[in-house]
Amino acid sequence: MGDILSAVGNIAFNGLAFAMVLYLISVGLSVTMGMMGFVNLAHGVFAMAGGYVVTSLMREQGVPFPLALLGAALTVAAASVPVERLLYRRFYGGDELDQVLLTIGLAFMSVAGATYIWGPLQQPLQPPPWLSGVADLGFRSFPAYRSFLILCGAALVTALWLSIERTRFGARVRAAVDNLRMAQSIGIDTSRLFMATFGLGSGLAGLGGALGADLLTVNPGYALQNLIYFLIVVAVGGLGSIRGPFFAALLIGVTDTASKYLVPEFGAFFIYVLTLAVLLWRPRGLFGRA
């Protein structure tokens, strides 16, 4: 009995940690797709960049971990804005095939680019001493780093949801997702809004990639290997939704962890079955609007 309880606890804990990473990375993708009608298959590149920035800042510059995280988020956000202005903007609401080809092309380039700069090997994340080891909570102990990951994720999710619900910026974002033309006609500068949202989403992805560097290992193939996870989370959650991907990430994160823990011989098979089942039942995702 104790074994089963501990297994369930492990699955829930690690699944939650994975879900946080998936959500932070994917929420930006959901908004890009819902608001701008743009299929960004290169979204994983931002997460990968976050992972590379945090590992190199810590190892080569000796920057403390929290600062390195912040650096990763800001660098990625800043770097993503020119990409949006120069490349993506022309394709908003346009032909899907063009978007797919453009962004897959960018993802391919990122593979070679990352190999050129950081070499073909994966970059391990060394958590600082205060986050390695285990945190003892009395009734049981948890790996400290993953606990930190979950807490960080929870804080960020709360902040994000509050800012979408309570601030003027959030109201604009919701308006643009809901009805782009109406939002434009009441005077929202959607072009600037797109830029800001895109930067925010990419920054969050960079942060997610940095925080989750020990779950989704940082290597040159990152953007293509993990693309399917991000797409699943967005499609199951519902395009354009801010909350949907969170529940989708929980579902996928816990299922993935459970199946790898209990039936490793099936690999990632179950999340694919689950995805097909959910989308058969609700083709627009759990929180997609009909």
Added chain:
Amino acid sequence: MTTSRLVEAFARRHRYHPLEGLPWLAAIAAYFAFPSYLPLGAQVLATILFALSADLVLGYAGIVTLGQAAFFGAGAYTAGLLAAHGWGEPITGLLAGALVAALIGLLSGIVILRTTGLTLLMLTLVVASMLYEAVNKASWLTGGDDGLQGMEVWWIFGQFRFDLFGQTAYFYCLIVLFLCWLAVRRIVHSPFGRSLVGIRENVLRMHAIGAPVARRRLVVYTISAALAGMSGALIAQTTQFVALSFLGLDRSGTVLIMLIIGGVGRLYGAFIGVPLYMIAQDRFSTIDPVYWYFWIGLLMVLVVLFARGGVLGLFDRFRR
């Protein structure tokens, strides 16, 4: 008067144009001109068939897919497993590969073609990943990560041995490609093919005039899967090897690129894009295998930005 002109214009579209003989003449000329490159030539021909299958579903039916490799790999593994387990007869192996791929296309199509847009795109990827994972984990049967080895392909009709220089392979691929091309050409010029274009251009109107949209999409998806499976089987039989990467996202992505380089929805894009891509890859990737991806990615971006319609699109532009 105008009706008859219209009929004439449509009829002209179906008729064989002398230029259509060009790819086949080029293929035969290449056989004599580059005898030491025949194995690569055979791969190019088989890959043209793969790109043709993608053109049917993407260019004509307008279904953007990232999972075409699922069918390619299914065909390759079917032919490969048959040949590795005592049935090396090539023609039946080829048909079995097409059949299995078509079945997977049909079954997955029933499920995923209910969706559109990004969700559909993602689901094509999910189907391919599912197959990839299944083949990867069933390593007792498929060899998993190491690929499928130990294939023994028999002589074609007991007459033509697959020789080291690739002469048999080259003609085998050329003939299969030619027959499939005839079939695809018929399909796209048939009323069925025209209605696919209608669905691509304006699905609402096609619904309104009573076209069975869902069934037509499913049928073309299945046909395309069968062609892709045949292409995979060709490559498996001629190289006597099947790798796990046959099912990977890379392959689904690169077939799109090859098609885009040539031109989508034109039937001949595959004949231009695939040789260009594969010959370039053969030249450059030996010099610089890692950074090949960089150049191909850059090429994709440039094509989308400046050369929509590919090589054939550029020709059109110059003609006008």
